[in-house]
Amino acid sequence: MTQATKQVRAFCLNGRAQEVLVADNVLLLDTLREALGLTGTKRGCDGGECGACTVLIDGTPRLACLTRTQECDGHGVETIEGLAENGRMSRLQRAFHERLGTQCGYCTPGMVMAADGLLRRNPDPSVAEIRAALAGNICRCTGYVKIIEAIQDAARGAP
Amino acid sequence: MELLPPFHVATPGSIAAAVAAGRHQEASRFIAGGTDLMVNLRHGLGDPAALIDLRGIPELRHVGTTGPDGLVIGAAVTLAELAEHPTVATRYPAIAAAATAVGAPAHRAAGTVGGNLCLDTRCIFYNRSAWWREANGFCLKYQGDTCHVAPTGKRCHAAFSGDLAPALLAHAAEIDIAGPDGLRRQPLAALYAEDGAAHLRLAAGEFLVRVIVAADPWPAAYAKARARGAIDFPLAGVAVALRRSGDDVDGLRVALTGTNARPFLLEGTEGLLGAPVSPAWLDRLGRLVQKQVSPMRTTLLAAQYRRRVAAALAQRLAATLGGAAVVGDAA
Numbered sequence: 001m002t003q004a005t006k007q008v009r010a011f012c013l014n015g016r017a018q019e020v021l022v023a024d025n026v027l028l029l030d031t032l033r034e035a036l037g038l039t040g041t042k043r044g045c046d047g048g049e050c051g052a053c054t055v056l057i058d059g060t061p062r063l064a065c066l067t068r069t070q071e072c073d074g075h076g077v078e079t080i081e082g083l084a085e086n087g088r089m090s091r092l093q094r095a096f097h098e099r100l101g102t103q104c105g106y107c108t109p110g111m112v113m114a115a116d117g118l119l120r121r122n123p124d125p126s127v128a129e130i131r132a133a134l135a136g137n138i139c140r141c142t143g144y145v146k147i148i149e150a151i152q153d154a155a156r157g158a159p
Numbered sequence: 160m161e162l163l164p165p166f167h168v169a170t171p172g173s174i175a176a177a178v179a180a181g182r183h184q185e186a187s188r189f190i191a192g193g194t195d196l197m198v199n200l201r202h203g204l205g206d207p208a209a210l211i212d213l214r215g216i217p218e219l220r221h222v223g224t225t226g227p228d229g230l231v232i233g234a235a236v237t238l239a240e241l242a243e244h245p246t247v248a249t250r251y252p253a254i255a256a257a258a259t260a261v262g263a264p265a266h267r268a269a270g271t272v273g274g275n276l277c278l279d280t281r282c283i284f285y286n287r288s289a290w291w292r293e294a295n296g297f298c299l300k301y302q303g304d305t306c307h308v309a310p311t312g313k314r315c316h317a318a319f320s321g322d323l324a325p326a327l328l329a330h331a332a333e334i335d336i337a338g339p340d341g342l343r344r345q346p347l348a349a350l351y352a353e354d355g356a357a358h359l360r361l362a363a364g365e366f367l368v369r370v371i372v373a374a375d376p377w378p379a380a381y382a383k384a385r386a387r388g389a390i391d392f393p394l395a396g397v398a399v400a401l402r403r404s405g406d407d408v409d410g411l412r413v414a415l416t417g418t419n420a421r422p423f424l425l426e427g428t429e430g431l432l433g434a435p436v437s438p439a440w441l442d443r444l445g446r447l448v449q450k451q452v453s454p455m456r457t458t459l460l461a462a463q464y465r466r467r468v469a470a471a472l473a474q475r476l477a478a479t480l481g482g483a484a485v486v487g488d489a490a
Contacts, residue, residue, distance in 0.1 A: 005167065024210075025163040027197075046160040047198045049390070054265055061265045066197045070168055071212075114265070135389040136263020 011072045014082030022069045029053050029064035032079060040080035040109045044138075051137030054110035055079050061117040063136075080109035083116065092116055092154040101150030103141035111137050115151045124155055160201045161289065168210045174218060174337050174368060177211055181364035182339055184209040189366045191235050192269035194262065195278055203289030204279075204301055211366075213273070219368060222247070229374035234273030234367040238323070239264065241272055251372065253379035253398050257326035260383050263390045273367040276324055276334075276347070280317035280355040280420055281392060282308065282457040300356045308455045316455040317355030317420060324351075324422035325398035326381045328414035332372045338365030351421035358420050377402040377410055380476045383417070384468045386460060393417035394460055395452070395469035401480040406435040408481060413444070418452040418469050425451055425473075436481025444477055445470040 010019045013036070020031055029046075032038045032055070044052030046065050053064040056078040083090040092112055095101065102108040111134065118125055118133035125133070130151050131144075139147060169184070171177040181187060187209040190196055199205060213219055219235035222244050230251060232241060241247055242258040261267055261275060284298045284307040297303025300315040308316045324347070332347045340362075347370065352358055361367075379400035385391035395417045402410030409432055413425035427447055434440055454465040477483075 023165070024168040025166050027163065047201070048194055048262075048266065051263065051265065060268045062268055063194075063265045066194050066266075066269065068168070068193070068197075117264075133264055136265050 009069055009073045012076040024070050026069050028067040028069050031069040038079050038081050042106055042109055052107050052110040054113045056117050061114045095150040095154040099146050099150035099153055101147040107139045163200055164206045166207050166210055168212055170212045170215045172215050180211045187211055191271040191274045194266050194270040230372040232272050232370040236272050238267040238270045251376055253326045253381045257322045257381040260322045275321045278321040280358050281320045282317035285317055308457055315355030318457045319421050320392035320417050322396055325396055325414035325416045328424050329379050329398035329400040329412045330372045330376050332370050334370050335368040336365050337368045353420050355420040378480050382472045395465045397472040399476040407433055413473055418454040436483040441474045445474050448473045
């Protein structure tokens with residue numbers, strides 16, 4: 001078995017330049033949670049099926065459990081920690097809070113990032129478009145109704 | 160889940176460099192989006208010393224129309240890029256539908272055309288953790304010597320589960336393959352073999368470069384049945400391309416996925432030409448499908464259900480494309 005050698009990988013993380021020393025076989029999820037301490041990105045199924053680890057890469061939702069850190073070299077990575085500004089939640093985060101779009105909360109970071117990616121591309125999505133955008137994100141608490149309402153609220157500019 | 164095995168990743172910038180990398184790295188695997196391979200490697204299904212990432216090769220990233228070649232799709236084009244391409248969305252709706260039927264947006268943003276066409280076969284005895292498979296004595300597909308689906312059989316019955324292949328087969332697509340012996344063009348259908356443990360006819364160091372689809376495609380559609388409606392592999396997936404002359408069908412291709420170790424074109428469809436789509440015609444189509452698919456107990460749902468749903472999907476698509484007012488039922 002060969003030993004994986006480490007290299008410096010540089011990317012833009014939540015608006016700031018970030019360098020990490022990682023081997024090619026290290027997943028973005030592990031770099032975020034273990035090396036950088038950004039534990040908002042959740043480890044769910046760990047196999048690309050639940051969406052709890054959804055982050056944005058160059059503004060597009062991607063699964064951190066299927067993405068090698070090496071792939072992020074030279075790109076922009078955004079996690080749930082990057083949405084709030086000056087300690088104030090983003091409009092989408094507030095909508096999840098106000099509309100009770102979160103219960104146990106474990107899926108919420110992934111839901112919010114998938115929804116954020118949708119709203120950047122489509123500021124006024126239909127319910128069908130919201131459902132399609134969140135197809136890969138599993139929630140076992142809410143039944144999804146409140147999540148969809150939260151995203152509609154955020155799209156309308158409320159709360 | 161387990162950590163990834165140690166490997167290094169090569170990122171060639173040309174087809175020649177990728178071929179050279181494959182030649183120098185005997186224990187290497189080609190990779191693009193990695194949405195399937197990453198999961199399998201973490202399950203201990205393979206231990207490559209190197210991965211060769213093909214996404215940095217410009218020829219593999221191109222999708223578009225080019226004169227007599229019709230539609231050309233690079234193997235590293237993502238499924239999202241393919242589905243959203245204006246020409247594909249308007250003139251090749253079956254291909255766009257098949258690409259959109261794969262996973263969720265986050266999978267389609269990473270997963271590629273080549274990856275979906277070269278997807279590993281799947282089975283409830285194979286897509287498991289290393290300790291689960293070891294406790295079960297492994298299986299014929301990897302590390303073991305018995306197929307738990309058909310213990311008395313001599314081959315692996317894991318099912319091919321890519322969505323894109325049937326849509327491209329229904330359009331009689333061709334592919335370019337690069338490797339140590341140069342570049343060759345062949346029908347997509349010739350890429351596959353009916354063996355779950357060796358379903359790709361690719362020699363060592365060979366990889367898919369592009370897919371070529373003829374101009375003036377026949378009207379076509381794709382549909383799949385799956386256990387989880389939001390995202391899932393197909394229990395059965397069917398693409399139908401149907402051309403009419405007046406009321407009569409004068410061209411028909413039916414391609415299937417999820418039921419066999421390979422995606423394949425239905426044989427014997429010429430017997431259905433020269434007649435309009437009718438309940439009797441749909442009944443004959445359904446029987447043809449049921450006779451040629453061979454689903455085994457590789458998913459949580461019964462094989463007989465997948466056999467019947469494959470036929471029903473083929474009938475439904477053919478009825479719509481053929482302008483029939485009725486939807487047949489082969490059951």
